[in-house]
Amino acid sequence: MLIWGSGDRVALLVHGMRGAASQYHAVGPALAARGYRAVAIDLPGHGDAPRAPDATMELFVDAVLAAVDTPPALAIGHSLGAIVLSHALPRLRASRVVYVDVPFSGPSTDPPAPAAELRERFTTSRAARTVERLAPRPGWSAEDCRVEAEAAARFDVETAVALERSYIGQSVERPAVPSLVVRADPSRYVSPERARELEEMGFWVRTVPGAGHSVWYGHLDEFMGVLDEWLEAT
Template sequence: MLTWGSGDRVALLVHGMLGAASQYHSVGPALADRGYRAVAVDLPGHGDAPRAPDATMDLFVDAVLSVVDRPPALAIGHSLGAIVLSHALPRLQPGRAVYVDVPLSAPSAAPPASAAELRERFTASRAARTVERLAIRPDWSAEDCRVEAEAAARFDVETAVALERSYFGGDAVQGPVVPSLVVRADPSRYVSAERARELEELGFWVRSVPGAGHSVWYGHLDDFMGVLDEWLEAG
């Protein structure tokens, strides 16, 4: 867990798959400058959190809830972290929620991939996230590359395999239960323009950051925070 700022106005930050709390190394201080105590959690099998070879979505939700002692004013989830956040909402009860580059569609009802297939996929993804390979991304800073490579090196494959195999089926999102913003990359591999329109029709605010990648604030922090400020100021 990492914390920036102080006080009772909490912003909870939930990272994506292969990430860690350090993914928010620039967002956390920016939120602290806006008067929040920003708290970034390490999900099971990520960062400093223990591995969980029997992981379930409920376990990931419990990990998120464990780092706050009151409903946060703001909760931000990126990718997998956004999915975990959506499941945590009934118990977390944040004032506002932000979902970063995730379609919020129903998970596939098809049987999950085999453990061997998932293990191979996650192992390859982890191996590919080195500083040298990440440094080819033109917008990423040296610190972005460092924290992502370090997070990947500490990522536990078996935790991710267990989560993926335990989590399938379910219902599509019907609409926001608290004021909610979706921030997508533009173009996005995960949130198509059509899906963005569908989310707007469901009642979500949807904004795009042109030129950004999946980790939207990397290289585009001012744009990302500008979208967040606009939404917060609109009430």
């Protein structure tokens, strides 16, 4: 867990698959400068959190709920972290929620992928996330590359396999609290059509031009600008 700032106005930050709390190394201080106590957590099998070879979405939700002692004024989830956050929300009781580059696909009727296939996929993707391979990404700083490579090295494949095989997706409903979806441009996960569908459901949807899946890497000012605009409007 990483914490920036102090006080009772909490901003909870939840990372994505193969990530860690450290992916918010620039967002956390930016939120602290805005008066929040920014709390970034490590999900099971990530960062400093213990492995969970029998992981379920419920276990990931419990990790989120255990991280804060008061309902957050703001909660931000990236990719997998956004999905976990959406499941935690009824008990977390966050006042506002930001989901970063996640499509919120509905429940799947397909059988889960074989464990061996998932294991190979996660192992391959983990091995590819080295500083040298991440460095050419447009806009990424040396620190972005370092924290992502370190997080990948600590990522537990078996936890991810168990989660993937146990989770079938969720139905997406009109948000119960002000909710923002921030998408990359172009986005592999939130197409323009899906963005319109989410807006029709009641989500605010904003795009950061030129950003990749980790939207604030190389585009921190633009990301925080979108966040500020939305917070002022809601």
